[in-house]
Amino acid sequence: MSLDKTIKGLKTSFSKELSKSKSSQDLENLRIKYLGRNGQLASLFEEFNKLPAPEKPRFGKELNILKNQLTDQYQNALGSNSENSASSDVDFSLPGYDLPDGNIHPLEQITSEIKSIFQSIGFSVAYGPEIDDDYHNFEALNVPKHHPARDMQDTFFINPNAVLRTHTSNVQIHLMENQDPPLRHICCGRVYRNEAVSYKSFCLFNQVEGLVINETSSFAEMKGTLEYFVQEMFGKDTKMRFRPSYFPFTEPSAEVDIWNSKLNQWMEILGCGMVNPNVLSNVGYDNEKYQGFAFGMGIERIAMIKYGIKDIRLFYQNDKRFLEQF
């Protein structure tokens, strides 16, 4: 019977103390005293364990009710307490979690942007080896050995017949060797030039090249395609011009400049031209039947223009203070 009393007494003293508890610290003390692991309720349960079996069901029920009541009362008090004192206890002015901030490299961002512009007009993307034989990098592209055009691209040699590709055009050759027209592809990847490293040139850079071969693609279509690209990439109002140039693998060839109104000058952004018939015959295409155009651009150059970057080496230094800006 004494247990009955104890239950009642506990109930009353708990309520009394609860009504006096003001701060959350008071409440916590109360919780420990009554509901804690070594609290009064716990010792009641211990006593309960000592009871003879027949008495257990009744007191078990009572104790459970008591436990629920006290817990509920405590929870309610805690709830109203935290509602009242929310602004005083939690400092909402603290900064939120500083989540790690990752990024995609600026060159990758530009590449993706270029890819998606061309994918939107049906270009597939092709890849190929960075080390290739002389044939795929030069000869098949109408750059014979001992031709002055070889000076246009300073080359790293792996052996006398294998080079670090100087452009991604080798991918175009592989593509045409394995596939019949029509073709509408871009190729992208790293290319290498044996040039002194400085703020404006690096020993490698990234390129995107395009190739369209079918029975009708003309110079006019090349212009239309590249105008679309420039407008998508640099904005609808971008002023651009095509001017004649020379590449061994295209004829007629052109270079595309866009107007930089800040610097008040033309800036070269890509080269293009009608695919030289020799290139087509080298891969076994009928160059009377098929024609088309090709173009190529350097990603670093475009990124430098777009982001106002003055030193190309920044792209390969991976300074967090640089990367975090993208």
Next chain:
Amino acid sequence: MKVSLHWLRRFVDFDFTATELAEKLTMRGFESEVVSDFDSLENLVVGDVLTAEKHPDADKLKLCSVSDGSETFSVVCGAPNVDAGQKIVFAKVGAVLPGDFKIGKAKIRGVESFGMICSERELGISEEHDGIMVLDESHKAGTPIKEVLGPLFNAIDIEVTPDKAFALSHRGIAREVATIVGCKLKTPINSVKLNPKSKDVVSVELDKKGGCTRYIAGTMKGVKVGPSPKWLAEYLKSVGQKSINNLVDISNFMLLEIGHPTHVFDLKKLAKPGIKVSWAKMGEKFDALDEETYELSTDHMVITDTKNTVALAGIIGGMDSSVTDSTSEVLIESAYFDPVVIRKGSKKLNLLSEASRRFERGTDPNAALEAFNMIVQLMQEVAGGTLESVITDECSMSLDNTSVDLSSEKLLKYAGQEIPSKDVESILKGLHIDAKKTKTGWKCSIPTFRTDLKVETDLIEEVFRCYGYDNIKSSFNYSSIMQYANDEESTISSLKHHLSSLGFHQSYNNSLEDVEEVKLFGKDAVSVMNPSSERMNTLRTTLHSGLLKNLDFNYRNGSANTLIYEYGTIFEGKTDKLEDIIQKSSLSCLVHGDVFSKNVHFDSIPASFAFLKGVASNIFEDKRLGIKVKFSEQKHHYCDPYFSIIDGKKQVIGGLGIIKDSLLKQLDIAHKHEVVVLDVDPEIFTDYGSYSTKVEDIVTFPIVQRDLNFKMDSSIQVGEVVKTMKSVNQSILQNVIPVDIYQSKKDTSTKDVLFSLNFQSPKKTLEDNDVNAIITEIINIVSKKFNAKLRDN
């Protein structure tokens, strides 16, 4: 190539300023930059140096008073040659010199200076910068400089592409200018018939194997070496070249005038007045005009006087036979050499000359005779000699125009629009191409100076170029239904974005590294034969090397926390043969420091092995891959420990490890915590695209959670315990998670591990009994297998 407007006007009349000309030529395919355009220079006048005294506060400076005719200015000048009484080029305050060099008021060593006295280099005239440019006394102070220097020194720089050999001279460029203004080319030197004084003949013998297919030679006597006349020196000066003496100047002048290289030998230094063109002997030594000695090989074509080598054909003359101040008799050579022979020869010696640059691009065989005649005429006029011998002209090549057909259909197909026939014809005519109308188009007779026009597309390019690319209207006809645009790397791209959203920075590192560093990573590396620097002579065999450099760089710049990755190609090769070289795409991550730094909310979360292991599971156990990975410990060259990541098919698809301190030390990588790397084989992601989602039913029955706390030997691997627990039941035991490990400081031989077990059945609400049986079994097995003891909760 520097081109003088003054010189161009020998051939063609035009009104363009240098700036306008550069623009017009650029749009014709001759990329041009202005070197000096005096017409555009303001505030530049003839100045009169009234006084020039020592600067009060500097030994090497002078304080001058300069008059512009109406006012006098105080100017500080550093040139040693400035003197009172000189007429000079005076840049007033506000002038902008070539190279965007703005002249403002300046205080130099305490003295105010109002303007500048210019050197030739500052004006873009030549490289002369040792002193100021002194003008002729006849000029009046105050005269705008454009009137004084403009006529002579307006110049542009043209980048002539390798195909346009015909444009490597003033006449070549003038031809182009003539087509722009639509006028005829003038002939500044009229060819007259040359009559030799004697009947002497210079014998010329060509090699039968080719290489040299035309050689014209003749001798002159009574030549007097001396200074060049003013007009000749001025032309050379207009392109920034110094006058040396009349003989040398004439040869240089001819090269720049019509683009055909010639050579003048001192006749008295030749064994006899005879020439034999042949191939060099292997290892033959040759003393060239540039005072270098070259070792020749059998690829080199040489000119001999039948006894000795006197010139390296088409590249450079010999020292011993060169003209000097005492020369009075000369042998003049004007020849045609095979472009490939000259190219090979010059490349082999790494010796480029003005002559070789022209021969290797292809010269006009007819210009050989023209150049010879002109040079003799000029010599007679300037150096006073007379033609002695009969002109020998050994020629085994065709000197006729070639013929190329241009079809109007092809032109239309290429352009994508009609170019009117009359435009085509007038363009061709302007280019000195005689075009005869045929049924299908035109039969074009190509002049020999256009060595670049061989096939139909060459002509199409000429037509487009002159018609104007701007005049070809663009067309855009991509329909809305496009062929399927495929990109095998699109899945890698989503992986990159995934990593970035986890907080990783993407790196782009140089593929070329130092062989000594590459070696440390212990693979067969591929090297470059001709590196630009020893620091970049070998291709990377792993992405780790670059990522470590990034860690080091950022650590030293104040950022210890590094989460980076790179996707790129790595290279390996047992030999340098292409078929032995493996080049494959690779993706690696590197972490160091903290993912989250300690802050007001919680303690730091380190970028540890466990973090990167979590990243690995997160990447590989992507639903779209359907891979369950295992980590299997392996020996590794520079990681300890290192775990291969293995998929269900037992294929290695990645790796995870901690970089050994020894490597970090060797590479001197700044760090303070463990450096962990993760490799991911990108190939497995190419199947990503084929995954199609099948939704599983959501289990709505409640999850039953139980905790088990075991005391076990410290050496026991918790992962093994988890594996064992999981093996007990695979139907309702959903997961086992180690939630706490406790090791008392007193007894380090054991540890307490708290496991949380989740049970759920897809079929029913679990009863205690369902779970208890499994729990009991787990306790039994774990207790036995690991000698672990269940602890009370």
